[in-house]
Amino acid sequence: MTSLSSARAALDAGSWQVARAEFLAVANETADPLAYEGLAQAAWWLDDGATCVGARETAYRRHRERGDSLGAARAATSLAWDSLLFGHGDAVALGWWTRAESLLEGRDESAEHGWHAVRGAELALEVGHDPERALGAAIRASAIGRRLELEDLRVVGMALQGVAMTIAGNVDEGMSKLDASVAAATSGDVSDPMWMGKVCCWLIATCNRNSDATRAAAWCRRVEAICAERDLAPLFNVCRIQYAAVQVARGSWQEAEHELTGVIQRLAGSLRTSRLDAVVQLGELRRRQGRVTEAEALFAQAEFHPVAIAGLARIRLAAGDPESAWSAIQALLDWLPQKSRILRADVLSLAVVVAHAAGAVEQAQLLASELRHTAELTETDSLMAAASVAEAALVPPEAATSLLTDAVRRFNAAGLRYDEAHTRLVLAEALLATGDKPEAERHLKLATDVFAELSADDDLAQARRLASSVGERTDRLLSTRELEVLRLVAQGMSNPEIAASLVLSEHTVHRHVANILTKLEQTSRTGAAAYAIQTGLL
Helix, strand or coil: CCCHHHHHHHHHCCCHHHHHHHHHHHHHHHCCHHHHHHHHHHHHHCCCHHHHHHHHHHHHHHHHHCCCHHHHHHHHHHHHHHHHHCCCCHHHHHHHHHHHHHHHCCCCCCHHHHHHHHHHHHHHHHCCCCHHHHHHHHHHHHHHHHHCCCHHHHHHHHHHHHHHHHHCCCHHHHHHHHHHHHHHHHHHHCCCHHHHHHHHHHHHHHHHHHCCHHHHHHHHHHHHHHHHHHCCHHHHHHHHHHHHHHHHHHCCHHHHHHHHHHHHHHCCCCCCCHHHHHHHHHHHHHHHHCCHHHHHHHHHCCCCCHHHHHHHHHHHHHCCCHHHHHHHHHHHHHHCCCCCHHHHHHHHHHHHHHHHHCCCHHHHHHHHHHHHHHHHHHCCHHHHHHHHHHHHCCCCHHHHHHHHHHHHHHHHHHCCHHHHHHHHHHHHHHHHHHCCHHHHHHHHHHHHHHHHHHCCHHHHHHHHHHHHHCCCCCCCCCCHHHHHHHHHHHHCCCCHHHHHHHHHCHHHHHHHHHHHHHHCCCCCHHHHHHHHHHHCCC
16 A cells, blocks of 8 residues: 555665655645655656656645644755756745745754755855855754764765865865765765765765866766666766766766766756756867867857856857957856855966956966965866966966976876877977977977877867978878768768778878868868868869
8 A cells, every 4th residue: 555654665765756656646645745755855866857846845835834844944945955956046946945044943953954054055055156155054064963963964064064175275175074975975874865976976076176087987986886776867967977077178088978978868858957067068078179069059058157158268269259258257257256266266277368368468467376376275286287377378488388397297197188288289389489399399299199089170270280380290180080071071982092092091091181181270170071072182
C-alpha cells in the first residue's frame, strides 16, 4: 500500500520515479505538506523543475494553513535555492530566503536554522558574489550542526567555508577545508546524497577557478563512480561541466567537447541554470578553436554569463573593436565586487589587454596591479602567470620578455597547455622585436605544434603570419581540422595526383595546400576550400 513511509523508502533508495508517483498519490489523498516536500525532492532528482517548485510552493501553503511556521520556513528555504536553480530569477530566490528568515526569527535553534544559513551562503556566492557574507553564513551553519550533532549540516557548512575562502583569495586554507569536506562526504559522513554530491561539485568548481586540473581530475573520477552507482545524474552533470572547463583550459579539447555536448543533450529542455554553464563553456571552446560564428551563437544563449561576456569581448577585440570590448569588460568588473578576488582574476588578464588597446592606459595599469596583488595572495602558478602576461602588455619588448618567460614556465607547471602556447606566441613576437630570432623561432615552433594539435585555427593563422615574417615555412602549420576539410575537398575532385597524395602522406598534402592557407590566413577553413575549388589549386 502506498504511504508516506513507503514513498520515503523509495526516495532513500534512489527510486526517483517510484518515489514521485507515491508521494503524488499520498499528496492527492491527504494534502499532507510532507508529501509535497517529498514530491518536490523526487522531482528535483528527475530534473522536473515545474513539479519541484510547484510542490514546494504547495508544501509552504499547507504548512501555513496548519500553523506550522517551522515547516513553512523549511519549504521557503528550499524554494530560495530551487527558484534560482530552475530559472525563476534572483529576486524570487532572495524573496523566499527572506520569508524563511522571518518565519525562523525568535524560534529555538533547529536544523531549519542551519540549512537556512547554508542556503544563505549559497545565495551570497551565486547572487551577491560576496564571499565574506557567505563565509559568515557557512560558519553559522557548521556551528549549528555541531551543537545539534547534525553531521550533514556540519560538513556542508565547512565545505561552503572552503568555497568562500578560496574565492576571497585564501586558497590554501579554503582548499584544505574542501578536501576534508569531500573526504567526509564520500566516506559516508553525509547521508543525504544531494548534499554529498553538491560538496563534491563545489570542490571541482573551485578547482576550475584555480586551474587545478590534477585535483579536479582525481575527484571527478571518484564522483563519477558514486553518481553512476546511485543514479545521481543531476549532480554529475554539474560536476562534468566544471571538469570540462578545466579540460578546456589544459588543452584536452576532445574530452571537453565530448563532456559538454553530452551534458547539453541530456539537459535539452531543462530549466536548470547549469545548462547555460555548459553552453558558455562550449562557446569558449569554439572561440579557442577559431569557430567564431558558433561561439557567438552559443554566447548569445547566455548573454549575461561572465564567460559569455568575456568571450564576446575577446572576439570584438580580435575584430578590431577594442572600445566595445572595453565597455563590456568594464560593466562585468563593476558587477563583480573587489572582495571576490578569484572571480575578478578570471577577467582581469583580459581586461588589462582590452583597456590598453582601447587607450585606457591608466585603468590598464590599475587592473594589472590588482591582478598581481591577487596572484601574490594566492601564490598559484596560473594566476602568477596571468599577472605576468598582463604586465607584459604594458611594457616595451625588452622588459616583456622576462615577464613572458616566467609566464610560460608557470603555465607549464600548471598544465595549461593552451595558455602556455599562446604565451609562447606573444613571447616570440617580443623576442623578434629585440632581435633574438633563434629564441623566437624556438618558441614559435613549440606554440604552433600545440595549436596544430588542438586545431586552434585563429592562433595557428597568427603563427603562420609570424613564421612567414621571419622566413619560416608555413606549409607544415596545418591543424587537424584544416586537413580534414582539405581532404574532403580533394576527395571530391577528379585529380588523381592529389588523390594519390592523400594516400601517401600528410606532407604531400601540405605541399599542395600551403599556397591556399597563406593566401587565406584570416578566412575560415571552409573559405579556403572554396578558394581552392575556384582557383583550381585543388
